Amino acid sequence: MSQTKEAFAKATALDTEIAVSTRNICKNYGAVEALKNLSLDFPRGQLTSLLGPSGCGKTTLLKIIAGLLEPTSGEVEVNGRLVTGPGPNRAFVFQDFALLPWASVMRNVAFGLELRGVAKSEREAIAERYIREVGLAGFEKSFPHELSGGMRQRVGLARALSVDAKVLLLDEPFSAVDEQTRRKFQEDMLNLVAHENKTFIFVTHSIEEAVFISDQIAILLPRPSRVSEIIRPTGFRNRDMGNIRRDPEYLDIVDQIWASLRSYVE
Ligand SMILES: Nc1ncnc2c1ncn2[C@@H]1O[C@H](COP(=O)(O)OP(=O)(O)OP(=O)(O)O)[C@@H](O)[C@H]1O
Secondary structure, rough: OOOHHHHHHHHOOOOOOOEEEEEEEEEEEOEEEEEEEEEEEOOOOOOEEEEEOOOOOHHHHHHHHHHHOOEEEEEEEOOEEEEOOOOOOEEEOOOOOOOOOOOOOOHHHHHHHOOOOOHHHHHHHHHHHHHOOEEEOOOOOOOOOHHHHHHHHHHHHHHHHOOOOOOOEOOOOOOOHHHOOOOHHHHHHHHHHHHHHEEEEOOOOOHHHHHHHHEEEEEEOOOOEEEEEOOOOOOOOOOOOHHHHHOOHHHHHHHHHHHHHHHHHO
16 A cells, blocks of 8 residues: 555554544534534544535634634543633634733743742743753843744744643644744744643644644535544655655545545635
């Protein structure tokens, strides 16, 4: 079997522990049926991307997992426990960064810990580690308006990492940055997933991005959304990052996903 076929076929047999599980999620906004019986498992320590046509309900699903939005019916389990609202085991990285404009990078990154009552010296030590890890060392005292969009996004990511949530929910985190920065971020994400042992759930519009960074890709159907396909591009995962984008399996999977999605684009 070719590696590409394997990526699609393997999607049925999962031998990894499940960190997050959504079961028969339905979500209606008044007369708008956004999600319908959506069931999906998210393997622990891996990155799953949600990919689908605009308006299919990706952000809605992310917010339901975060506990920020209640499903009309169905349930979400995180580490075997039912989600009934937001909790410290999940951190959300918002599309617009949601930084405090009046606070320094250090204060912004440490803010989640500050809210949890962690002592200043301890929270700043933790924040410093993640500021370094996302490549912002030296900018601790800067304010958000002094940073580029890409740097602000890194502050948001460092803040989510600092609170030590086991599940990170990222809503199109790289959409506001230029292409070069975006590629660097994608490589950083691969490193983070490899070293942090956290479960990442990632919304993106980009097929190439999803295939580059994901252990698992869930393709969602247009509204009312369900999962149409699950793809696990494992073949090139352990190869040199610099070569992934020209790997034949990578290119094949990108093509196949586009073939699935193109019928939904007007
Ligand atoms: N608060 C709301 N009230 C009414 N309808 C809503 C609300 N939030 C979302 N919707 C609708 O639900 C559907 C799913 O929205 P959602 O933002 O989850 O989709 P998405 O896949 O993340 O979209 P995009 O890819 O464009 O960001 C859309 O049709 C949207 O218009």
